[in-house]
Amino acid sequence: MEPDSTRERLATWLEELGLVDHLAEAGLPSLARADDGRAVWTDPRTGGELDDAQVADLDAVLHQEGSDPAHAVPVPLLQIARQARVHDELLASAWHTYESLARLRGATLERTRFAVHKAAGQHRLLVVTGPSGAMVPAFQLDADGSVRPEVVELLEPLLAAGMDVWRTWAWLTRPAALAAGLVPAEAVVGEDPADADVVRRAAQRLARTVAGNG
Template sequence: MSDEGGRGERLATWLEGLGLAEHLPAAGLPVLDRDADGRAVWTDPGTRRPMTDDQLAELERLLRQDGSEPEHAVPVSLVQLARRARVREQLLASPWFSYETLAAVCGATVDATRFSVHKAASAHRLLLVAADERTLVPAFQLTDVGEARPELVPVLEPLLAAGTDPWHVWAWLTQPAALLGGQVPERAAADPEEAAVVLHAAIRLAERS
């Protein structure tokens, strides 16, 4: 239960300060809430009961197990989860198509568009991303008339054939990449002088997937 000034409050303040508290449930960790008086309340996700001090001590040990100085350690897996969540929010805020909106751009029926999209995806020529029971077609990979950008197809093929996580593919292609000296891959691929470098970087990334 809540322990004002104790371990639960200390843990809560620490995680809130790192911006990680809201990501605890997604990591399968206990739920942190604040009661009407602003005190930390920790709930065991399995029993849905308030956590004991022994349970909180074990949680703290788990969160601080990374690094050689536990008192200063940051829960790396939780930080990674939070970063992935932030990246996904950024990607979802960028342009993408549903079957319906892409059909309008292509001047085709929704059924025909769905068929062509999945045909291209099965050939590893088009990136599809699942989100909240929807299928998204990121817009960066398409021309103004809704066709696959020919310069990106060779880059997508090794990544998708390797089974690379679609969110990772979307993020890597649209954000500055270390393997390309900070260039954005999907933009660099449009430059004939950089296309081979982008392809090489995509193949290396695919090999690590």
């Protein structure tokens, strides 16, 4: 295949998959379209355009997953893209800053900040760092801003095991295969004790997996 067609084939393929914006995060050359529509691949280290040999290498890297290279997909890129979509969905859900949580609790900002840090350090509150700084997801709180004790039963094992906070947020608030398709944070505070037991045991199993103990 001619070098130029390889550049265009790769560009069109990644554009159709919606993965172009995630190339840099994966440490791969970036893609842009020149004024004439030509695909331009840029080396992130040098800032220069890739030569034919480098484009061929990139082609091989992106098609190395799967038993059939002609139909393989760039799995790491897909994973990064999926994670980005999950982050966007979580950021669109309800969450608090220190200031908004302080207002909800009717407490001072300093007292709220201290309480959040203490609870997070004890694995009793999920706090993530996002575009606006520290974020306290609202799913784990009741109407007055206190942490739901039932949710703490899920948080403690996962956070103590070292599970990534974004992954923890996603697992608790989305249907989980390990929890029989239940949404853990909803099931644990629901009316069915059996469902609550299912998600508690699922959290324990996931924590052991994260910690490397089975």
